Amino acid sequence: MEIGEHREYDLYLRDGALARGCGTAVTRWQAEGGVVETAVGPRTIEQAGQFAAALQTLFQAYNRVLWQAFPYCRECGGGCCVVGASDMRLLDGVALALLDEPFPALPAQVTNRPGICIYLVDNRCAWPAAWRPLKCAAFYCLGSGQWELDARDERYGRITRQLAGVLDEYLPEVLRPYAADLRETLPDPITFANVLDTAVDKIFTQALVARFPDLRPAAEQSTDSAADILAQIAALTEQIWQMPGDTTQYLADLEMLEWIALGRPENGAELLMEMDGRYAVTSDNQPMRHLIRAIRSSTSLRS
Ligand code: SF4
Ligand code: SF4
Structure with missing residues (x-):
């Protein structure tokens, strides 16, 4: 099929815009020099590059555990x-730019099966081996096709003990205050990726955006007003009511989204992260994920 016909083509365009924005910011930083005043002190671009390289090393070790010590991913x-x-984030764009790695260029024609990630080309991920999207780099399961991660399965215990060893050895110093939270979420890699993303956002990427406001491109920002979001929630709820099957969870999540959009729960950011993780592992989730992102970027929940 033509690449433009892939159902994730718009997402690919948005990811590309994000990557270009990050590349421009890093190029400007290189040209202008100076420091970015991060939450953990002033950082030069060389130090930022070292931080990105340290995260890269962490995930190389993490994936060595998953691919070499356990059979699941190799067999699957x-x-x-x-x-x-795929779920590319600001951190992924910044890491690509700091590591001088290219955003994937996809061929005009792909032989992708329906439902397959747009970045999977000829059975290989088109992202640079040096940096895959954070959620992809963190993800693992037991290869059963059942993505419900059940931490009670003792096989997860074996994996997470080894991954905890990776964290002990490779977690960058500035992320050590988050070590306990990260270790606790290891049995659920999507939550782990979200916790890590939020931590890096707090200590580094927010400061980068403050110095280079153009960095977060319009494509990342929601232009939906609160009223738009509430109208979308109402419309989606209406649709779900008419769907066959058990939609209890879906409806409960929509109710929770409305509650968060109205700014009611104090832990709205955590609830959004958790929900995003759940919908990120199912393939038919675009309306929900759009709503989650719209709420995340239209409120101050990221801070
Ligand atoms: S690792 Fe898989 S899901 Fe992630 S971007 Fe690559 S092909 Fe897509
Ligand atoms: S589906 Fe699970 S076992 Fe298969 S490659 Fe992905 S994480 Fe590994």
């Missing part, structure tokens, strides 16, 4: 690379 070979899985 990438069953998780489906529509909705």
Whole structure:
């Protein structure tokens, strides 16, 4: 099929815009020099590059555990690379730019099966091996096709003990205050990726955006007003009511989204992260994920 016909093509365009914005910011930082006043002190671009390289080393070690010490991913070979899985974030764009790695250029024609991630080309991920989207780099399961991660399965215990060893050895110093939270979420890699993303956002990427406001491109920002969001929640709820099957969870999540959009719960940011993680592993989730992102970027929940 033509690449433009892939159902994630718009997402690919948005990701590309994000990558270009990050590349421009890093190029400007290189040209202008100076420091970015981060939450952990002033940082030069060289130090930021070292931080990105340290995260890269952490994930190389993390994935060595998953691919060499356990059979699941080797036997499965990438069953998780489906529509909705990639979820490029600001951190991914910044890391690509700091590591001088290219954003994936996709061919005009792809032989992608329906439902497969747009970045999976000829059975290989088109992202640089040096940096895959954070959620992809963190993800693992037991290859059963059941993505419900059940931490009670003792096989997860074996994996997470080894991954905890990776964290002990490779977690960058500035992220050590988050070590306990990260270790606790290891059995649920999507939550782990979200916790890490939020931590890096707090200590570094927010400061980068403050110095280079153009960095977060319009594509990342929601232009939806609160009224738009509430109207979308109402419309989606209406649709869900008419769907066959058990939609209890879906409806409960929509109710929670409305509650968060209205700014009611204090832990709205955490609830959004948790919900985003759940919908990120199913392939038919675009309306929910759009709403989650719209609420995240239209409120101050990221701070
Ligand atoms: S970006 Fe790469 S690793 Fe992530 S889901 Fe797509 S093909 Fe798989
Ligand atoms: S994480 Fe799970 S679905 Fe993905 S490659 Fe490994 S075993 Fe397969």
